[in-house]
Every structure is written in structure tokens, then in C-alpha cells.
Amino acid sequence: MQQLFLHAAGYRSDLFFVSCFIPISILLVLPSPLNACSQLDRESLFSFLSGLSPTANNRLVVGSWNSSNCCLWEGIGCNANGAVTRISLPAKGLMGEISHALANLTQLSYVDLSHNRLTGTLPSALLWSSSILTLDVSFNRLAGGLPELPLSTHGGLPMKVLNVSINYFTGPFPSFSWELTRNLVALNGSGNSFTGPIPASLCSGSPFLVYLDLSRNQFSSNIPHGFGNCSELRVFQAGHNNLNGTLPDDLFEAASLRHLALPNNHLSGVLEGKRTAKLSNIITLNLAGNGLSGHLPESIGQLVNLEHLSLDSNRLSGNLPSSLSNCTSLKDLNLRANNFSGKLSAFNFSNLSNLKTIDLGINNFTGGIPESIYACRSLKALRLSANNLTGQVSHEITNLQALSFLSLSYNNLANISGTLSILQKCKKLRAVLLGGNFKDEALPDIDWVGGFQSLQILSLANCQLTGQIPFWLSKLTNLEVLDLAGNKLTGTIPSWFNTLPKLFHLGIAVNYFSGEIPQAITEMPLLASERAIAQLDPEDFELPVFLSSYNSSDLQYNKLSALPPALNFAHNNFTGVIPPEIGRLKQLQVLDLSGNNFSGGIPPQLDNLTNLEILNLSSNHLTGMIPPSLRNLNFLAVFSVADNDLEGPIPSGNQFGTFPTSSFLGNPELCGSLINRPCSNSTSVGLPPPNPVSTKRTNTELLLAAALGVTFGGFFGLGIFLHLYVV
Numbered sequence: 001m002q003q004l005f006l007h008a009a010g011y012r013s014d015l016f017f018v019s020c021f022i023p024i025s026i027l028l029v030l031p032s033p034l035n036a037c038s039q040l041d042r043e044s045l046f047s048f049l050s051g052l053s054p055t056a057n058n059r060l061v062v063g064s065w066n067s068s069n070c071c072l073w074e075g076i077g078c079n080a081n082g083a084v085t086r087i088s089l090p091a092k093g094l095m096g097e098i099s100h101a102l103a104n105l106t107q108l109s110y111v112d113l114s115h116n117r118l119t120g121t122l123p124s125a126l127l128w129s130s131s132i133l134t135l136d137v138s139f140n141r142l143a144g145g146l147p148e149l150p151l152s153t154h155g156g157l158p159m160k161v162l163n164v165s166i167n168y169f170t171g172p173f174p175s176f177s178w179e180l181t182r183n184l185v186a187l188n189g190s191g192n193s194f195t196g197p198i199p200a201s202l203c204s205g206s207p208f209l210v211y212l213d214l215s216r217n218q219f220s221s222n223i224p225h226g227f228g229n230c231s232e233l234r235v236f237q238a239g240h241n242n243l244n245g246t247l248p249d250d251l252f253e254a255a256s257l258r259h260l261a262l263p264n265n266h267l268s269g270v271l272e273g274k275r276t277a278k279l280s281n282i283i284t285l286n287l288a289g290n291g292l293s294g295h296l297p298e299s300i301g302q303l304v305n306l307e308h309l310s311l312d313s314n315r316l317s318g319n320l321p322s323s324l325s326n327c328t329s330l331k332d333l334n335l336r337a338n339n340f341s342g343k344l345s346a347f348n349f350s351n352l353s354n355l356k357t358i359d360l361g362i363n364n365f366t367g368g369i370p371e372s373i374y375a376c377r378s379l380k381a382l383r384l385s386a387n388n389l390t391g392q393v394s395h396e397i398t399n400l401q402a403l404s405f406l407s408l409s410y411n412n413l414a415n416i417s418g419t420l421s422i423l424q425k426c427k428k429l430r431a432v433l434l435g436g437n438f439k440d441e442a443l444p445d446i447d448w449v450g451g452f453q454s455l456q457i458l459s460l461a462n463c464q465l466t467g468q469i470p471f472w473l474s475k476l477t478n479l480e481v482l483d484l485a486g487n488k489l490t491g492t493i494p495s496w497f498n499t500l501p502k503l504f505h506l507g508i509a510v511n512y513f514s515g516e517i518p519q520a521i522t523e524m525p526l527l528a529s530e531r532a533i534a535q536l537d538p539e540d541f542e543l544p545v546f547l548s549s550y551n552s553s554d555l556q557y558n559k560l561s562a563l564p565p566a567l568n569f570a571h572n573n574f575t576g577v578i579p580p581e582i583g584r585l586k587q588l589q590v591l592d593l594s595g596n597n598f599s600g601g602i603p604p605q606l607d608n609l610t611n612l613e614i615l616n617l618s619s620n621h622l623t624g625m626i627p628p629s630l631r632n633l634n635f636l637a638v639f640s641v642a643d644n645d646l647e648g649p650i651p652s653g654n655q656f657g658t659f660p661t662s663s664f665l666g667n668p669e670l671c672g673s674l675i676n677r678p679c680s681n682s683t684s685v686g687l688p689p690p691n692p693v694s695t696k697r698t699n700t701e702l703l704l705a706a707a708l709g710v711t712f713g714g715f716f717g718l719g720i721f722l723h724l725y726v727v
């Protein structure tokens with residue numbers, strides 16, 4: 001033991017002497033001198049300690065593992081006989097391996113080593129201990145397989161709680177071992193890389209199981225029969241796996257089930273009415289991201305405790321059954337991205353007064369926005385985008401004083417002027433997404449009455465709106481993202497854009513704007529600031545914002561601050577020079593000025609934009625050379641100056657080694673090997689020192705690919721053009 005201690009603690013022997021023998025006198029004054037640990041237990045703990053990395057180990061020993069009575073050590077608990085029964089060392093920064101010596105602690109019943117950085121495997125003797133009731137090793141870096149119970153084991157094991165979640169475990173999950181864990185109450189294997197089927201014998205061996213979480217692994221094949229034996233099962237989660245087939249009948253016999261979450265698998269079949277009705281205690285039903293088809297059964301109305309229903313991204317069709325309005329506990333209703341149809345106003349929402357979020361986007365609903373929705377006073381987020389809804393937003397929507405997220409994009413709604421006048425009175429609104437409506441109406445100069453105080457994102461894209469950028473927009477001091485692309489707006493860019501302190505994403509592409517880029521743009525405070533945009537707004541939206549071509553939701557954002565800072569002025573009639581002061585906007589990740597009538601040179605000051613990932617200046621009348629210093633834009637992934645009147649050599653090296661020929665075509669006087677036109681010596685620009693080329697695939701690139709609906713490599717040479725479809 002002396003050696004172990006010395007090894008473990010790195011202590012000098014005189015110190016050991018002191019701490020080992022002085023305590024005899026201390027023990028006399030301790031409250032329960034009899035409660036002193038046995039030498040065997042102490043040695044086992046030292047073995048455990050010596051398996052840990054020296055840092056952690058020193059901290060523990062210097063901290064308190066320094067007396068001979070291990071019952072007094074930090075994180076150690078003993079019973080009245082001085083036998084070690086508890087090890088509770090969560091989040092202590094422990095590194096190294098878990099020693100199987102712990103299995104020598106014969107009375108050990110509780111082990112919590114969660115939230116450390118432990119590596120290696122989980123010793124079989126510990127996993128299948130004959131004394132441990134609770135074993136929590138979650139949030140570590142344990143790897144390898146979970147071994148089966150040794151075949152020689154006789155009699156049952158006392159295990160009640162096993163939590164191995166969030167580690168690097170691989171291989172099949174133990175299957176027959178559960179036959180001997182009759183007391184098992186909670187089993188959590190989520191967040192690993194387990195493969196193979198979910199064990200079928202779980203419920204026959206462990207009939208009192210209450211919590212079962214196998215989500216975020218690579219489990220495959222069907223969900224086995226046998227869950228009907230788990231009469232106490234309340235929580236069953238196995239989302240984000242590769243499960244397939246239909247839901248087994250007897251899963252619906254687990255009558256205690258409160259939370260059933262199997263999202264993002266490959267499950268198929270229909271939600272059969274009789275079976276569904278049996279889930280009478282269900283609170284959460286999450287089968288999103290599967291291949292379910294058929295209708296939502298009428299019997300869903302019998303699930304009166306249902307609070308969270310997520311069936312989004314399946315192939316469900318038909319009307320919303322009227323019985324759904326009996327689910328009066330419902331808080332979150334998500335049926336997005338299915339093929340539901342029928343008049344939405346035929347469904348009466350008024351009884352569902354607890355609803356906080358409704359997402360019915362990307363379906364086939366028709367008719368008007370149901371008036372009854374305005375009775376859902378708790379509503380915080382409503383998405384009805386990408387349906388076939390007609391009519392207008394009613395003034396009653398101002399009843400929804402908690403409403404913070406509203407997306408009605410891509411419907412056939414009318415009366416933008418009425419809509420904005422009404423919505424500005426919803427004081428909590430942070431997101432207003434109305435793109436793809438109001439065809440050919442005029443962008444109004446509404447009577448702004450101090451509304452939209454909380455507005456952070458406004459999209460009126462793709463509405464074919466006429467008119468000019470109205471002045472009331474300058475009053476929206478919390479605005480971060482403004483998307484007016486795809487309209488028929490005219491006039492110049494107003495000079496007040498530098499008064500919006502938080503605006504970092506301005507999209508006005510594909511309009512008829514003219515004139516020069518005003519100085520105000522080059523002074524946009526947030527784009528020019530050194531302050532990270534990520535600090536802007538920590539609060540998540542109640543529903544995510546999706547960016548994509550509107551019917552293939554590719555990128556999902558819960559926070560606006562994750563969007564790339566951008567100026568997108570593409571495809572307008574802008575004239576004049578590209579102001580050199582644009583080089584001040586250090587935060588910019590996307591600058592798209594393509595398809596305009598800009599003339600003059602490319603300002604070398606653009607080399608200040610060191611965060612730039614997309615720079616598109618194609619299809620203008622730019623002259624002069626490509627500033628060689630643009631080579632220093634290390635994150636630049638997409639670049640085009642095609643179709644201008646540029647001359648001289650194409651810079652080489654760094655990112656310029658990665659751009660395709662098409663980025664430079666249509667400039668008769670440019671030269672360089674890339675476009676097969678050798679430069680005469682006098683114009684050649686010296687080769688830069690070879691720097692490593694950045695090949696990271698950035699958020700913006702992904703966004704661009706999503707926006708264009710193309711895969712990587714595919715968008716080069718297209719008239720690259722970033723557009724956000726926010727739905």
C-alpha cells in the first residue's frame with residue numbers, strides 16, 4: 001500500500017509518515033472512529049487512483065485522499081461498518097482509465113464518475129458487479145464494447161441504474177445479460193456508436209424498466225417485440241439510429257409509456273388507430289423524420305395527456321382530424337414537411353389553448369389562416385409556410401401577445417400593407433418571414449406606430465413587390481437580418497443603413513435598384529465592428545429558421561447569429577465604383593455585387609475583409625488588375641470576377657490555387673496559365689511564398705450549396721449567386 005500511495009500521490013515518504021501515523025491521534029477525536037475503512041478497500045481505491053493520470057490523482061490526494069481513513073475522502077462514502085459503498089466523483093476532471101480494482105470493493109453500491117475525461121474500457125467486473133445498484137459513467141471517453149455478462153454468473157444482479165451515455169462505445173449492445181438484471185429501472189446508452197439490433201430480451205429480463213434511452217447510436221433492424229412486458233416503461237427513446245420496419249404491436253401495450261421518441265430512423269407503416277389509442281398516458285410522441293404514411297387517426301383525440309406531437313418529415317397525408325382538438329394538453333404540434341391537405345380553417349384550434357408552437361409548414365393545406373388559431377393565447381411560434389393558404393392575416397393575431405416567431409412564407413396571402421400594420425403590434429415578434437406572398441403588391445410605407453420593437457429578422461423576399469425601400473425599416477433598431485431579394489423594387493439604397501446597430505445580413509439581390517453604393521453601407525456598425533456577431537443574441541428561436549430552396553430544408557438555424565454576415569446586392573442596376581471603404585466591413589463573410597454596372601477598379605482594400613468566404617464581382621464593367629493582395633483572404637472559398645474588363649495577371653498561390661477557370665472567363669485582357677493565356681514578363685506578378693491552402697468547408701459554403709440546391713463542385717461556374725430562402 002505504501003508503494004501504491006507513493007506512486008499515486010508522488011508524495012515524499014516523510015509526508016506519508018505524517019499522514020499515516022498522526023491520524024491515530026486524530027482518529028480519537030473524530031466523530032465516528034469505528035467508521036474507518038478496511039485496508040483492502042483502501043488499497044482498491046489506491047489502485048483506482050493509480051490508474052488515473054497524475055494531475056487528477058495529485059488533486060485528489062492533495063485535496064483530501066491523504067488520511068488512512070478512506071471513508072473521510074472526498075467523494076467516498078462508507079456504511080456503518082466502514083466498508084466503501086459510494087464513489088461519487090462527477091466532473092472532477094479525472095483522466096486515465098477506470099481500474100477493475102474497484103470491483104474488489106465488495107459493498108460498493110453507487111458509482112458516479114460522469115462528466116470526466118476517462119478513457120479505456122469499462123471493466124466487465126464493474127459493469128456486471130454483484131453489489132453495484134447505480135453505475136453512471138456518462139460523459140466520458142470510454143471506448144470498446146460493452147461485454148456480455150460472463151456465462152459463469154449465477155443468480156441475479158442488483159443493477160438498477162446503468163448510464164453509459166455520451167461515450168465512444170462501439171459494437172453490439174449486450175443482449176442476453178439483461179435476463180439477470182431483474183431490478184433494472186434505468187438504462188441509458190445514448191450517444192455512443194452501438195450497432196446491431198436493440199436487444200429483444202430487455203423487457204423479459206428487466207420487467208420493471210422505467211427509462212430506456214438508446215438514442216444517437218447506430219442501432220439497426222426492426223424494433224423487437226417484447227416491449228409489452230415492460231409494464232412500467234415510461235420513457236423509450238431510440239431516435240437518430242438506423243431502425244427500420246414498422247412499430248411492433250406490443251410496444252403499444254406498454255401502457256405506462258409517457259415519452260416515446262424514435263425520430264430520425266427509417267420506420268415505416270401507418271399510425272393505426274386502435275393501437276395509437278392505447279398510448280393513453282403518452283405525453284411526448286416523436287416519430288419525426290421517418291417514412292410513416294397514411295392519415296393521422298381520429299383516435300389521436302383520445303390521447304388527452306399529449307403535450308408534444310412531432311410527426312414532421314414523414315409522408316403523412318389527409319386532413320387534420322377534428323378529434324385532435326380534444327388533445328387539450330398539447331403544447332407543441334409539429335407536422336411540418338408531410339403531405340397533409342384540406343382546408344386548414346376546417347380545424348378548430350380554439351380548445352388547444354396550451355399550444356406554444358405550431359409548425360405545419362411544407363404541406364398542402366388550403367383556405368385561409370384559421371381564425372381559431374388566434375385563440376391560442378400561449379402561442380409563441382407559428383409556421384404555416386409553403387402551403388397553399390390564401391386570404392389575409394387578421395387583426396386578431398394581435399391577441400397572441402407571446403408570439404415571437406411567425407413564418408407564413410410561400411403561400412398566396414394578400415395585403416402586405418394590412419399585414420405589416422397589424423404585425424407591428426405584436427410586441428414580442430422576433431422573426432417575421434413572409435417571403436413568396438403578396439404577388440405584385442407594393443412595399444408599403446406603413447403608418448409605423450412604434451411597433452416591431454423586437455424584430456430581428458424580416459423576410460419579404462420573392463414577392464415581386466414594387467416600390468422603394470421604405471423609411472419605417474430604419475426604425476427597427478433590433479433588426480439583424482433583412483431579406484428583400486427577388487422583388488421589383490426600384491430607387492437607390494437609402495442613407496440610413498448605418499443607423500441600424502445590429503444589422504449584419506442585408507439581401508437586396510434581384511431587384512431594380514440603381515445608383516451608387518452609399519457611404520452608409522460602408523459604415524454599417526455591426527459589420528465594421530470587431531465584436532463577434534455570435535455574442536449578439538444568445539436566445540434560441542422557438543422554432544428553427546430553415547434556409548434552402550424552400551422545399552428542401554437543408555440548413556437549420558436556431559439562432560440568427562449563426563447566419564453569415566452578408567451584403568448581397570447581386571442582379572440590380574447599381575453603378576459607380578465599388579467604394580474602397582467597403583474594406584472596413586471586417587465581419588463580412590459574403591459580398592456579392594455581381595450582375596450590376598459597377599465600373600472602375602477592384603479596390604485593394606478588399607484584402608482587409610479577412611473573414612470573407614464568398615466574393616462575387618462577376619458581370620460588371622470592372623477594369624484594371626485583380627489586386628494581388630486578395631491572395632491574403634485565407635477563407636475565401638468562392639470567388640468570381642468573370643465577365644468584366646479586367647487586365648493583367650491572375651494572382652497565383654494561396655486560395656487562388658483553388659478557383660476554377662470559370663471564375664476569370666470573359667475578361668479578354670486577363671492573363672495567366674489558368675486561362676491558357678500567358679502573361680508577358682513585364683506584367684507578371686511574383687509568386688507568393690507558398691502558404692497552406694485552406695480547405696475547410698465553411699458554414700457559408702454549405703449555405704451556398706443549399707441555397708443553390710447543388711452539391712459541392714457544382715456551383716463553380718454557375719452565375720454564383722447566394723440567396724436565402726428563409727421559411
Ligand SMILES: *[C@@H]1O[C@H](CO)[C@@H](O)[C@H](O)[C@H]1NC(C)=O
Binds near residue numbers: 062063067
Ligand atoms: C488532507 O486533507 C484535508 C481535508 O481536505 C486537508 O485539509 C489537508 O490540508 C490535507 N493535508 C495534506 C497534507 O495535504
Ligand SMILES: *[C@@H]1O[C@H](CO)[C@@H](O)[C@H](O)[C@H]1NC(C)=O
Binds near residue numbers: 044
Ligand atoms: C482484488 O483483491 C484480491 C484479493 O485481495 C487481490 O488478489 C487482487 O489483486 C485484487 N484485484 C485488484 C485488481 O486489485
Ligand SMILES: *[C@@H]1O[C@H](CO)[C@@H](O)[C@H](O)[C@H]1NC(C)=O
Binds near residue numbers: 114163186188
Ligand atoms: C444517467 O442516467 C440516469 C438515468 O437515466 C440519470 O438519473 C442520471 O441523471 C444520468 N446522469 C447524468 C450525468 O446525466
Ligand SMILES: *[C@@H]1O[C@H](CO)[C@@H](O)[C@H](O)[C@H]1NC(C)=O
Binds near residue numbers: 166188190211
Ligand atoms: C440519457 O442520457 C442523456 C445524456 O446524459 C440525457 O440527455 C437523457 O435525458 C438521458 N435519458 C434518460 C431517459 O434519462
Ligand SMILES: *[C@@H]1O[C@H](CO)[C@@H](O)[C@H](O)[C@H]1NC(C)=O
Binds near residue numbers: 338339341364
Ligand atoms: C399537393 O396536392 C396535389 C394535389 O392533391 C398533389 O399533386 C401534390 O403533389 C401535393 N403536394 C405535395 C408537396 O405533396
Ligand SMILES: *[C@@H]1O[C@H](CO)[C@@H](O)[C@H](O)[C@H]1NC(C)=O
Binds near residue numbers: 315317318339341
Ligand atoms: C399528396 O396527397 C395527394 C392527395 O391528397 C396525392 O395526390 C399526392 O400524390 C401526394 N403527394 C405525395 C408527394 O405523396
Ligand SMILES: *[C@@H]1O[C@H](CO)[C@@H](O)[C@H](O)[C@H]1NC(C)=O
Binds near residue numbers: 349
Ligand atoms: C371552435 O370551438 C370553440 C370552443 O369549443 C367554439 O366556441 C367555436 O364556436 C368553434 N368554432 C368553430 C368555427 O367551429
Ligand SMILES: *[C@@H]1O[C@H](CO)[C@@H](O)[C@H](O)[C@H]1NC(C)=O
Binds near residue numbers: 392395418419
Ligand atoms: C388590408 O388590411 C387592412 C388591415 O386589416 C384592411 O383595413 C384593408 O381593408 C385591407 N385591404 C384590402 C384590399 O383588403
